[in-house]
Amino acid sequence: MKTKTAESTKAIMTEIVLPNDTNTLGNLMGGRLLHLMDICSAISSHRCCNRTVVTASVNNVSFTHPIKLGDIITLESKVTRSFNSSMEVFIQVFVEDHRTGEKTLSNNAYYTFVAVDQIGTPIEVPQVAPETEDEIKAFEGALRRRQLSLILAGKMKPGDATELKKLFA
Secondary structure (H helix, E strand, C coil), rough: CCECCCCHHCCEEECCHHHEECCHHHHHHHHHHHHHHHHHHHHHHHHHHHHHEEEEEECCCCCCCCEEEEEEEEEEEEEEEEEEEEEEEEEEEEECCCEEEEEEEEEEEEEEEECCCCCCEEECCCCCEEECCHHHHHHHHHHHHHHHHHHHHCCCCHHHCHHHHHHHH
């Protein structure tokens, strides 16, 4: 199976916040943002494996400041690491103030997707080869994040999390 670069999995989406996307305070609803983040991350996962992908988990989404009606948001995602059938995707959300043009980082998260065949059975995905220093850091951290998620889900015993144990040794 062919190895992919993290850059080749990159996805970028741009949206404007419209009235139907906001709450009564004129802020983008969190669920709508999560929806957009899920789509952008799914595109990155699909670019990695060229197969149907399903969302397995979302890790630590923080809402640092409100996104206002009329703001322009740009979502950027790419696969940081792949495992057997799963892929970790890092996504960032930037907000552009429609009055000033100033862009700020608003949100980020890690999504995990699993590639599946036509009947929903997980299938093997290509490995992702990091190239830049930032990609290498994200690649190395992905195994620790995966082990922590597996422990929290009850699918791994803490004693088996070799990468996490290295942090405390």
